[in-house]
Amino acid sequence: MADREDRAHLQLDDLYREVVLDHYRRPRGRQPLSHPSCSVEGFNPSCGDQIHVALTIDGDRVNELQVECRGCSISVASGSMMAEMVPGHDVAEVRRLIEAVKGMMQGKEPDPAVDLADLEALAGVRKFPVRVKCALLAWTTLEEALPGISGPA
Amino acid sequence: MASSSPAGSTKPPSQGPLGLATHPLRPSDIRSDSVEGARSPLDVAAIRRDFPILSRRVHGHRLVYLDNAATTQKPLVVLERLNHYYRSTNANIHRGIHRLAEEATALYEETREHTARFLAATDPRGVVFTSGATGALNLLASSWGHWLRPGDEILLTEMEHHSNLVPWFLVARERGAQVRHIPVTEDGRLDLTRLGELLTERTRIVSLTQVSNVLGTINPIRAIADAAHAVGALVSVDAAQGAPHHAIDVQALGCDALSFSAHKVLGPTGVGVLWVKPDLLERMEPYQGGGEMIREVQMDGATWAEIPHRFEAGTPNIAGVVALGPALDYVERLGYDAIGRHGEAIITYALDRLRGLGGLRILGPTDPTERSGAIAFADPVVHPHDLSTVLDQEGVAIRAGHHCAQPLHRRYGLVATARASFYIYNDRDDVDALVAAIESARRYFG
Numbered sequence: 001m002a003d004r005e006d007r008a009h010l011q012l013d014d015l016y017r018e019v020v021l022d023h024y025r026r027p028r029g030r031q032p033l034s035h036p037s038c039s040v041e042g043f044n045p046s047c048g049d050q051i052h053v054a055l056t057i058d059g060d061r062v063n064e065l066q067v068e069c070r071g072c073s074i075s076v077a078s079g080s081m082m083a084e085m086v087p088g089h090d091v092a093e094v095r096r097l098i099e100a101v102k103g104m105m106q107g108k109e110p111d112p113a114v115d116l117a118d119l120e121a122l123a124g125v126r127k128f129p130v131r132v133k134c135a136l137l138a139w140t141t142l143e144e145a146l147p148g149i150s151g152p153a
Numbered sequence: 154m155a156s157s158s159p160a161g162s163t164k165p166p167s168q169g170p171l172g173l174a175t176h177p178l179r180p181s182d183i184r185s186d187s188v189e190g191a192r193s194p195l196d197v198a199a200i201r202r203d204f205p206i207l208s209r210r211v212h213g214h215r216l217v218y219l220d221n222a223a224t225t226q227k228p229l230v231v232l233e234r235l236n237h238y239y240r241s242t243n244a245n246i247h248r249g250i251h252r253l254a255e256e257a258t259a260l261y262e263e264t265r266e267h268t269a270r271f272l273a274a275t276d277p278r279g280v281v282f283t284s285g286a287t288g289a290l291n292l293l294a295s296s297w298g299h300w301l302r303p304g305d306e307i308l309l310t311e312m313e314h315h316s317n318l319v320p321w322f323l324v325a326r327e328r329g330a331q332v333r334h335i336p337v338t339e340d341g342r343l344d345l346t347r348l349g350e351l352l353t354e355r356t357r358i359v360s361l362t363q364v365s366n367v368l369g370t371i372n373p374i375r376a377i378a379d380a381a382h383a384v385g386a387l388v389s390v391d392a393a394q395g396a397p398h399h400a401i402d403v404q405a406l407g408c409d410a411l412s413f414s415a416h417k418v419l420g421p422t423g424v425g426v427l428w429v430k431p432d433l434l435e436r437m438e439p440y441q442g443g444g445e446m447i448r449e450v451q452m453d454g455a456t457w458a459e460i461p462h463r464f465e466a467g468t469p470n471i472a473g474v475v476a477l478g479p480a481l482d483y484v485e486r487l488g489y490d491a492i493g494r495h496g497e498a499i500i501t502y503a504l505d506r507l508r509g510l511g512g513l514r515i516l517g518p519t520d521p522t523e524r525s526g527a528i529a530f531a532d533p534v535v536h537p538h539d540l541s542t543v544l545d546q547e548g549v550a551i552r553a554g555h556h557c558a559q560p561l562h563r564r565y566g567l568v569a570t571a572r573a574s575f576y577i578y579n580d581r582d583d584v585d586a587l588v589a590a591i592e593s594a595r596r597y598f599g
Contacts, residue, residue: 048569
C-alpha cells in the first residue's frame with residue numbers, strides 16, 4: 001500500500017511541485033485595490049472555478065494587480081504567481097508573458113526573452129491535459145482586463 | 154416513488170430477434186437470501202464479469218469506476234447487440250422496401266414497445282426516441298412552450314441539472330413567461346412548505362427531477378404532481394438519475410411527461426427517451442422538421458406524421474436504440490427490488506465510511522433510504538479537482554466540479570464538489586478504495 005501510494009505520488013509530484021502547493025496554501029495578491037482601472041471576472045464553465053482580476057494601469061504599465069481565485073490548487077497557484085510577477089511590467093511585456101504561459105501549456109519551445117520564474121513549476125500540468133484550463137484561467141482573464149485591442153479598458 | 158415493478162421484469166427469458174441471448178444473468182446470480190439488511194442482494198462478482206471495461210487498469214491500478222451518474226459502463230450484451238446490428242442488419246428505418254430495412258424497423262419498434270413496458274406505459278405511441286435526456290427536455294420545453302402566454306409560470310426546483318433549467322429559460326424568454334423554483338433545504342430536500350404559494354393558477358408547467366444528480370435526494374413526485382394538476386399545470390419528470398435506480402411507473406408517478414437517458418442505464422450514448430401521455434403528445438407542436446416526421450409536403454407547407462414519428466425527424470440513432478433493448482433487459486432481469494436494495498446498501502456503507510473520515514461536508518439527506526446513486530462532498534483542504542486528479546492516479550474515477558448544477562452549488566456556498574456515484578457493479582471494495590485514496594490525497598496536501 002505504501003509502495004503503491006509512493007508510485008502514485010511520484011506522478012503527482014510533477015503536477016503538484018512544492019512551489020505550487022506553497023502558492024496554493026498562501027496565495028499572493030489578494031488585497032483589494034482601492035482604485036482599480038479595470039476588473040474582470042473569469043469563469044471556467046466546465047468546472048465552476050471563479051477568478052476576480054483587478055489592476056491599475058499607469059501609462060503603459062501595470063502598477064498593481066489583485067487576483068482572487070476560488071478554485072483548485074493549480075488555478076489558485078497560477079493566479080498567485082501571476083499576481084507576484086505582473087506588477088511593474090508594461091502591457092506589451094505582460095502580453096508576452098501571457099503568450100509564454102500559453103505556449104508552455106501547449107508544449108511549445110520557450111521564448112528565451114521571457115523569464116517564467118516560479119511559473120516553470122507549472123510545466124508539469126501539461127501531462128494532465130484536463131488541468132491545463134485550470135492553469136490558464138488567471139492568464140486568459142488577465143488578457144481580457146488588459147487595455148488594447150482585446151480588452152474592455 | 155413508484156413502487157411497482159416494470160412490466161418487462163416478469164416476462165420469460167427470450168432470445169432476441171437476432172439470436173443473441175438477452176438474459177446475461179442466470180437466476181442463480183441473484184442472491185435472494187440476503188443475510189443481513191445492509192448486504193447487497195446482487196452477486197457483484199458475477200455482474201462485473203459482464204462488463205469488459207471493468208477489467209482494465211488505470212495508472213497501474215484496478216479501475217474503480219464511481220462516475221455512474223455521468224454515464225454507466227456497458228455490459229457485453231449491449232456491445233454485442235451494437236456490433237451485431239451493424240454487421241447484420243444496418244439499414245434506414247420506416248422507408249426502405251427491402252429485407253434489411255424491414256428488420257431494422259422491427260428491431261427499432263420492438264425497442265419502443267419494450268421501453269413503454271419499462272415505463273409501465275400502456276401505449277408505445279407515447280415513447281419518442283431522442284438524442285439524450287437533454288434532447289428530450291429541449292423537445293418538451295420547446296413544444297410545451299408554444300402554449301405559454303406572457304405572465305404564465307414554469308415551476309422548477311433549485312436542485313435541477315442545467316438540462317432541466319436552460320431549455321425552460323429559453324422558452325420563458327421567448328414567450329414572456331416567468332420561471333420560479335422550489336428551494337432546497339439545508340439537508341437537501343425540496344422545501345415543500347413553499348409549494349402552496351409557488352403553485353398558482355398562473356403555473357402552466359412543473360418540471361423536476363426524480364433524483365438529484367448531486368444530492369441523491371429522491372423527490373416525492375406523486376405528491377407534487379397531484380398538487381400541480383390541481384392548479385391545472387402539466388408535469389414533467391427528469392428521470393435521468395431515477396431510471397437507473399428505481400422502477401419507473403408513469404401511472405404511479407402521475408406525470409404527463411418523463412425523460413431519461415439510455416447511457417445512464419447501461420445503454421449506448423446518443424439515445425434518450427421522452428415519454429408523453431399519447432393524447433397530449435397528439436396535441437403537441439413538432440420540434441424539429443425534416444424527413445420521417447411528415448405525412449405530406451407541398452412547396453408551401455406540410456402535414457405531420459402520426460405520433461410518435463412526428464417527433465422523430467431525420468434518421469435516429471437506430472443502432473443505439475436497438476442496443477437499449479438488452480440494456481433494459483439487463484436491469485429488468487436483476488430486478489429493481491434487488492438493484493434498489495444493493496444501492497441502499499452501498500450508499501449506507503459509503504456514507505458511513507465518508508463520515509468516518511471526519512471533516513468532509515457531505516451534501517444531501519443523512520438518511521440513506523431517502524437518497525440513491527450519488528454522494529457529493531467537499532473537503533476543507535483538498536479542492537475537488539485536485540482530489541479527482543489524485544484519485545485518478547490510484548485508478549479511482551469520480552467527478553469533480555458543479556455537475557451541471559451551478560444554482561444548487563451556489564445555494565450551498567460552493568463552486569464545486571467531488572461526487573462518487575455507484576451502480577450495480579460497485580461494491581464495498583470500491584468504497585474502501587475511494588476512502589483510502591481520499592486519505593492519501595489529504596496526506597499529500599495536508
